[in-house]
């Protein structure tokens with residue numbers, strides 16, 4: 238068996254696969270599916286300081302071989318979230334919390350609550366509107382840096398910054414997040430997309446533009462991993478369109494040290510088992526003893 242243990246700086250992972258935020262519910266409600274033991278971590282749905290109601294239906298729509306979602310990050314707020322969660326150490330996988338907010342101060346409050354709940358790391362979902370400046374945090378290096386500084390100051394846990402493929406300059410945002418103290422980066426969240434329903438002649442989602450995910454976004458996220466890995470020395474979690482072992486290998490060669498699987502869970506909840514088998518088979522037939530040795534391999538001359 239190939240050595241699958243990897244690490245994101247000071248954060249060790251027993252497996253290179255992470256279950257992406259929002260695609261395995263609140264993690265505990267997915268535990269019965271019997272798939273989480275294959276993962277190095279599972280990320281809970283993003284949570285804010287106050288409850289967010291989310292958008293009305295329709296919030297999900299198939300589109301061009303992938304999926305559009307416009308859920309609006311519905312969540313009960315950090316206090317209710319904490320009381321709804323079981324003892325996290327009883328779950329078959331280490332759990333990461335995912336923080337959202339509309340200001341740096343709100344992100345910091347959520348990070349404090351998540352830390353107290355027993356998560357092992359905090360992913361900062363920067364794909365949120367910045368109410369103070371109007372644009373999404375992930376699109377603005379300075380705003381992204383301010384959020385990561387605030388989260389960094391509120392927790393001793395490893396902090397990951399989750400960026401957007403829609404950034405005009407992904408390296409600038411990645412650099413700002415890293416300089417502000419992010420231990421690792423997650424590249425990437427969904428890409429903006431739109432579908433039109435020919436019966437209603439209206440957008441398929443109530444929020445019109447939504448987050449596009451699944452197989453078709455792999456080249457977009459892979460390009461982000463490639464560019465950031467070439468420019469910065471920071472551990473990267475590749476995320477976007479992963480559904481096979483070969484996808485995982487591509488992300489590692491582009492510069493990832495771990496990967497997150499999202500939309501593939503909707504069609505195949507136990508997809509992680511199959512992907513790990515495929516990674517192992519590829520590594521064996523290519524005489525790779527440790528998966529980690531592939532990281533960044535496509536950059537070398």
Ligand SMILES: Cc1cc2nc3c(=O)[nH]c(=O)nc-3n(C[C@H](O)[C@H](O)[C@H](O)COP(=O)(O)O)c2cc1C
Nearest residue numbers: 257258259282283362426450451477478498499500
């Ligand atoms: C239904 C759905 C809900 C999601 N919810 C969240 C979320 O709460 N927080 C977050 O950071 N990302 C969320 N995402 C984005 C995924 O975690 C992932 O970054 C993205 O879908 C790209 O990976 P994929 O192509 O493997 O799905 C969500 C994605 C989907 C499809």
